[in-house]
Amino acid sequence: MEKTQKLKLIWDFKGPAANKTAQHHEIHLKEYITLEKLSLSITGFQDINDMHSIAYMVVMSSEMKAxxxxxxxxxxxLYQE
Structure with a gap:
């Protein structure tokens, strides 16, 4: 894997509160990026359906393991821009 590849790390949330939980989780992902001084600050959340939402952050492959x-x-x- 190239050190310059971007990877999308995903957290799944299911149930009636999935959307709110994913939105809240994104806040913590942003805090982690700032705290750890990661090279990318791409985060987000997305509804898959009304009972499944995701939160995600994009990291460089060199930072992925940590x-x-x-x-x-x-x-x-893999992250597709």
Missing amino acids: VRDALKPHRGQ
């Missing part, structure tokens, strides 16, 4: 171990995302994928 972030993964600290924040334990549910899954990840």
Whole structure:
């Protein structure tokens, strides 16, 4: 994997409060980025359907292991800009 690749780390939230939980989780992701001085500050949340939402952050592949171990995302994928 290239050190310059961008990866999207994803947290899944399910249930009637999924949207609010994903929105709230994004706040903590932004705080973590600032605290750890990560090179990217791309975050967001998205509704998959009315019972499933995600929060995500994009990291450089070189930073992925440290972030993964600290924040334990549910899954990840290559980031498409």
